[in-house]
Structures are given as C-alpha cells and as structure tokens.
Amino acid sequence: MNRYIHYGLIALVSVLFPFFAEAQDDVASLMKQTSLCDTLDFCGNGRIRQATSLGIGYLNEYDTYLSPQEYTGLSLNYRNESYRNRSWQGGDKWITNKVVQGYIGYSDNKVQNSRAYSFLVTYHYGVLRRWRVNNRLQLLAGGGGLLDVGTLYNTRNGNNPAQFRFSFGLLAQGMVIWNFNVFHYPLRLSYEVGVPLVGATFMPHYGQSYYELYNYGEPIEQLNFSSPFNTPSILNLLSLDIPTWSHMTLRISYLGDIHQAEINHLRSHSYNHAFMIGFVWDSITLPSFFGQHK
C-alpha cells in the first residue's frame, strides 16, 4: 500500500511541477505586487474565491451490514469550494460557501483476501458570519445544508453486497483564517470544521436485504433521524495557501473526512485522511464586472 501512496504522490507532483517552476520565476514581482488583501482575503462585492484540490488519501471503511471487519485502502479525492462575499447589512460580514467534495476508493480486509470499492459525494451550501479579530486573524461561523450520496460495495458478499449511503441535514461550520509572513512572504493558514447536526440518514434494518427492501418494502421508510448522537461525524480541512502567481494561489491541504453511524444496530464508518494539492483563485460575477452588482 505504501508503494501506491508513493506512486500517487509522484504523479501529483509531476502534474503540478510546471506550475511550481513558473511560480518560482514570479516570486520577486509577486512580493511587490501582492498584498494580503489581494491574494489571501475575501475582498470586494461579487468576488468569488474558488479552490479546487485533488488528493490521495488513506481510507478506512467499516460497515457491519457487510462485514464485522474494518477495511483499509486508498482514496482519490476531489474538492471544489467557493466563497462569495455578500453585501448583506451593508458590509463584508457575510459569506456564502458551496462545497462539492468526493472520493472514490478501494479497501481490503486485514488478510487482504476481500476487497471493497466505495465512493461518496458530499455537497453543502452554507452561510458564514465573519469576524475580523485583527488584520491577520479572521473567524467565521455559520451553517447550512448538507447532502451525502455514496455506496460501499463488497466484492465477496452475496445477498448483502453493498450498502447505500444517503443522508441530508443541517451542518454547523466554523473556520479560522490566519494570514502571516515567513521572511516577508505572505502565507495563509486556514482550518475549517464542519459537523452535521440533525437530518436524515438512510439505513436498512439489521438483517433486511435490499431484495426485500426494493421489491416489497418502502425504501423511504428506512430514512432515520440523525444527530451527533447516532451519526457523530466531522469534516476537518487544514490548508496552507502559498501565493504563486498574481491571480492564483497554491493550496496544500490535509482533509480529514469522518463519517460515522450507529443506526438499527448497524455500525459503520468511513475515515478518509487525504493529502490534497490544488489552487485558489478569484473570479468575478458578470453582473459585478459590468457594474450592476449591489
């Protein structure tokens, strides 16, 4: 497995190497042209800060509907997030954010004679309130809606080959952004946390087959009320933003995506710890570009 991580990192660095090289040429001019506000802050009405990252991760899957064992393996991850300043209350206190995140992965049991494949796509939309503690530190907190769709497929099982993952609900979010300099080079460190609060999670009964569920039952009846007590989950994202061009910033992140559930006597988790590399850039909405944004 370590060999696969090694190959994955080499592939990522190879793809990104041209960008690193170009970035080195521009550092001197960048230092002169760029201020923290230009590259590392949310500035201006109608501006949208976007970040897209790809990464490779360590995956730990567990679902007692399929097996009493934890399966471990690798995940390929994608994350796109956008933050948009809102002029509500006439200031820059409010930000809306939208995140699309997902992984595909495989995992093996301990003796590596059984394999599972999985994917999970997460979408959430939230509203964040911003507090500027000082010129360098910002705190954001808020919440929004969350939707998870995915599956875990065990290649060895018969009438219980897969578990469908579907949940939606409310998400509490918090974020800390710290702008700092290293040898006068501007950097930004941010930590984001998301905790699902209440919602609904799909889970079949303890020994219920999908054959029975879909042929004779009502799948919607298997939506269960979820809360941190039966689905204690959390999303962590720690990112370091390094300005490289005048219009784009390199992002290196750790993504810790923890999903857990204990419903209908069935226990499950999906632990995904990923190393991500991507870019952050600003875009502007067309109405704002033509001066119509309010």
Added chain:
Amino acid sequence: MKENKNNYNPFSTLNKCIKLHFSMRGMVNLLVCCLFLLFASSCIREENQVDTPQGNFEALWKLLDERYCFFDVKQVDWDSIHDEYAKRITDTMPEGGLFEVLGDMLDELKDGHVNLYSTADVARYWDWYEDYPHNFNEDIQDRYLGVDYKISGGLKYCILPENIGYVYYGSFEGSVSESGLDDMLSYLAVCDGLIFDIRDNGGGMLTYSEKIASRFTNEKVRVGYMMHKNGPDHDDFSSPQAIDLKPSNRFRWQRPVVLLTNRHVFSAANDFTNKMKTLPLVTVMGDRTGGGAGLPFTSELPNGWLVRFSASPYFNADMETIEFGIEPDVEVALTVDDYVNRHDTLIDAAVKLLMNN
C-alpha cells in the same frame, strides 16, 4: 451612563442579545460546542476481531448468534453449542483443525444455506438431499429432450411426442429474459400441457423465480411472507412482509402445468415451488423439496474465511415455514424398473396426468 427607564425599549435589549449572540463570544461558544460534539461523540470502530483460533471461534459464534434467523424454528440451543465446541479450541491448533471444528459447529444448524469457505475447503450441510433418493437421472432425461431441443438462457425446452411441452431449468443462476420467456411460451403454445422440470435446481436468483412464476397467473396472488431480523436477539424480527405474485403483462401460459421436484430443489427453486404451488393451474409432482427458506447473507471471520448464513426467513401463504421443504401435490419416485429401462417415472407420470386433463 445609566439607561433612562422611561426610554426603555424591549427591542433594543433584544438587539443587544442578538448582537451578543453573534459576537465573538457567541462564536467562541459555537466553536466550543462543535469541539464538544467532536470529543463527546465516541468513535465507532470494529469489535473483538482477533485472528487467533479462539478469536475466530468467538467471532463465528457471535456472528451466528446475532444474525442467524432459525434458532427458534430449529430449537437450537446455541449457548450450549458454544460451551461444547469451545472445549475443542486450542491456541496451537492448526488451521485445518480449526476449520473442522468450526464446520462441525455449523453442522448443528442443519442448514444448507450455512457454509464456511476457506481456500482449502467448504464446510457444508447437504443431508437434506444426500439422505434421500435422487429421483433424477440426466442420461435418462436426455432421452426426452432429444438432440434438437431449444435453449433460451438457462432454459432447455422441447415438445414431447404426446404434444406436451417440456421445460428443464437446472439452476436459478441461469439467465432468464422476458423476451426469452415470450419465445419459449409462444413455441410451446400448441401443446396441451406443460411440464416444468426443476429437479436438481439448487437455487440462485429470486428475481428469476418471480419472473417465471408471473407467466402462470392471470391475477395477483398472495404467495407468502418474508421477515428479517431487526436486532441481535434470537427473537428480534420484523412484522411479516406480504409477498404478492403479480401477473406478467406479457405472454402468459393458460393450460395445465406439472412442476417436477426432487430433494435437490433448494433455496430460490424452493421459493419457485412455493409460488407455483399456490397457482390453480399448477400441480407439483415428485419428491419433497430440500427447503432453504432463509435468504442467505455473507460475512467473514478475522482470518478471512467467508461465512454464509440464513438471515431472512420466508414463509408460504399460510405463514408456515418452508425451510424444511415443500410437499408435492402428487408424490412420485423414480422406480428401479424405469431406471433400468431408461424411463423417467416422473416425466411419464406428468405426461399421463396432463393428457388425462
């Protein structure tokens, strides 16, 4: 500066509260709450998965204890079985010895759907057919099928000289398509009756059972019930879920049918027999089926051995278990004389019954 009581405005207090709530302090409280949720929520991890002879034994016993569905029906004292077999487990026993002990323990359940798979062997219980006459011989059957029979997926079919259609379906793993059934039934439409032979059919896809049976009814029929475990205790079951057989909206058979069965008919084939037996045009002939009325689930042991077990029981329309098989309407056995003369007693009896009808 003191606030003038005369100018007291309740909304200003509310505003202050809201501002306070959305202030730094409020946000810190929110973060603390988030962290509390993070740390208060326990990790959901795997339990007791130790890859030792003892660990594998306990894992298998517990798996069955919590998920097997026929303890009460079969009146098995699983706790005493634990005590009996635990004595045979030692820390130094070889893998083969452990497999044998675990296989013997599973045999106590007397269930064809319970198996233990290692790379070297499969532990199984097959007494449900091994202790009984076979009542089927493939060489003799070939005499009836001839050489120019037709094949549609897993179905072989032909028209016998007595103008009786003959269909053989040897496994519910064999594919069955709607258009294939249309073609087969259209071809056999000239026949005065139909023999549907599922002897030696050990099961497969339940969906095929429903797909084929729906060609033999013109109205919706209650054919049985299904339940599932909704907790780890032996009596934790859901309420029965009715299973109705709906008529196909394609080509449907309208003449008498004889369904041939033997002791090898198991699982999905047993379910098919149950469905067909409910229908007025169908006569079940041959030997009692082998049973197998627990939809099997799969799991595994810490050492990677695969375990299959009955997880979800189904019943006939009278809510009686069909785990131990289904009695035929007409009991017929392959006779020695017919065997010697290469005659299939069951097919001959079915032809006779259909011709008399």
